Amino acid sequence: MTSQATSSGASVPITIRKLVKTYGPYRALDAIDLDIAGGEFLTLLGPSGSGKSTLLMAIAGFLRPDSGLIQFGAADVTRLEPHRRNIGVVFQNYALFPHMSVAGNVAYPLKLRGIGRPEIDKRVAWALALVKLDGFGERSIDQLSGGQRQRVALARAIVFEPSVLLMDEPLSALDKKLREHMQIEIRRLHETLRVTTIYVTHDQREALTMSDRIAVINHGRFAQIGEPKALYERPASKFVAEFIGDATLLALDEGAKQPTFRGRPVKTKDKVNGALSHVVLRPEKLRLVDKKNTAAWNRFAGTVDDIVYQGESVLLSIRLEGGETLFLRQGTDQQSLQNLPARYAAVEVGLHADDTLLVPEEHP
Ligand SMILES: Nc1ncnc2c1ncn2[C@@H]1O[C@H](COP(=O)(O)OP(=O)(O)O)[C@@H](O)[C@H]1O
Ligand SMILES: [Mg+2]
Structure with a gap:
């Protein structure tokens, strides 16, 4: 098994200090400070181009910041490889292996970690049950609907009990009814697992529905961070008042x-x-x-x-x-x-x- 920054299953707090990422003259992340409690569900909410994905990818380790600090618990992970951070990631476009079965996809991160067959089977069954896909293991990916594919992606992200779960607009490709249903399911899953979760969306209603706290981001900076009700009832600026709610x-x-x-x-x-x-x-x-x-x-x-x-x-x-x-x-x-x-x-x-x-x- 690869060495990891954090032990499996434990939900870690995340500390971010003065995080900067530039693209030429543009500061996509403009000295971001953020504290996320262990087990919290925090949503990054902002318009398109505000820096949500950039911040999430820096936390995942797929993107190297110019400067600043990212800590998982006491461990500095700022320059650690993604596969050593013990994170589960879900993207909008599923990123599943089309030629593998459902079970094969969910088992993949466990195989990478060198876990043995009986334990893999047990954990895959556990993860598929959590996302309500019991009995779907042998299906192939192209036999699944969009919503089912996103459940597989979710199962694959949690099967190794990550310390941090990161999701980048995971429901944007689904229609409204299914999206609202999945919002409630992901919340329920979070209540069960209590894994520290960072969820990206540009949909203010989705953010209000799902989050413990919301961090509103605009031009690579936070406009306000707070609980859904506080943001709606006490917006700190014109931008937040207009962006959240009508x-x-x-x-x-x-x-x-x-x-x-x-x-x-x-x-x-x-x-x-x-x-x-x-x-x-x-x-x-x-x-x-x-x-x-x-x-x-x-x-x-x-x-x-x-x-x-x-x-x-x-x-x-x-x-x-x-x-x-x-x-x-x-x-x-x-x-x-x-x-x-x-x-x-x-x-x-x-x-x-x-x-x-x-x-x-x-x-x-
Ligand atoms: N690889 C890149 N090269 C240049 N600019 C980029 C790159 N990736 C992102 N950007 C810019 O950084 C800003 C933030 O992008 P992003 O984090 O993807 O926004 P969001 O996810 O909030 O829509 C945008 O202005 C975008 O154009
Ligand atoms: Mg994005």
């Missing part, structure tokens, strides 16, 4: 002592400071209000531009007097449907002070 951001008046929008005070529970430049309006936090509503609400006058019935909710787009468009989401219970305003009606949209978030342009 939101319209309205620019506050410049130079005012207290936050105002077009001269009207904006009520908030937030601690106000001069850097806060935008108010965040999320569709599900907005209400249609009538004239006698209480003082705790911020109000925005506008016109109903469109009403879209989407099954589980109705989405109203409302144009403000200044031309900005807000989106307001309502339920489809009978009472809500009966009280919908007419298209082109003048309405007032309310946002409760408790739900009124102010964010700066940039992360402080």
